[in-house]
Amino acid sequence: MNIYLDLEGEIDPLIAGLKGSPDKVSKATKRALGKLAKFAERNVLREVSRQVGVTAKLIKELGRVRATLKKATNRDTGEYELVVWLGIFDIPAHKLGTPRQTRAGVRTGKHFWQGAFLFQPVNAPKAMVFKRAANWKHRQQRSRKSGRLMWIGLPIEKQSLPIYQQAETALANMEPLLLERFSTLLQQELNYAFNIESR
Known part of the structure; x- marks a missing residue:
């Protein structure tokens, strides 16, 4: 702009x-x-x-x-x-302050992300704030780290301001x-x- x-x-x-x-x-x-x-x-x-x-x-x-x-x-x-x-x-949520997980969600600085959780993607240097999309379902996905099949609630969306x-x-x-x-x-x-x- x-x-x-x-x-x-x-x-x-x-x-x-x-x-x-x-x-x-x-x-x-x-x-x-x-x-x-x-x-x-x-x-x-x-x-x-x-x-x-x-x-x-x-x-x-x-x-x-x-x-x-x-x-x-x-x-x-x-x-x-x-x-x-x-x-x-x-602005990505994890840039707004040190992310802190609580029972109800994640807090980053003055902002709170209801129902969110911390997750570190394989190619990311640190954990980011994610939330399951409204239409999420349990799906099997293979872990890139261990190679094991896991049940994960997908899709997830990175939270941002x-x-x-x-x-x-x-x-x-x-x-x-x-x-x-x-x-x-x-x-x-x-x-x-x-x-x-x-x-």
Whole structure:
């Protein structure tokens, strides 16, 4: 999921009277954009964390938020674009905290998975949280470890936390804030370039 911000509408009024100093304007704009990318990434992380109910640290470790800047290829969209990318795949339950089995299910951090159990697939480094599907039945399956036939309730489904709706809300909430922040940053950088840096 991406949001694209057309920044030309924010730039034009601020640099309208500064056309005679393109180098200063260019440097100021570049610095403002760099600061905006860091601001965007940090604040989108916080907003997604708040909406989803998991730590910003976890979302960052999973690489779910990235902000990049680029010159727009389509003239109709403006000269500059800020692209905020947000990964919206469900977060696996075992990533949400140390899984703890209880009689009623599995707890991972603040989340509880009713009727779930811990199971470590052969190709997995640690146990994950699974739950039997609604249409499960006892079936015979050969163990990959021992080779023995076992009766297992199948199918089972890996449990995960859906974040699409929360992510969509988070990005919608952040868009006006990012535009406002860019206008502030550009004013600051233009002031620095013309009144302080040039001294």
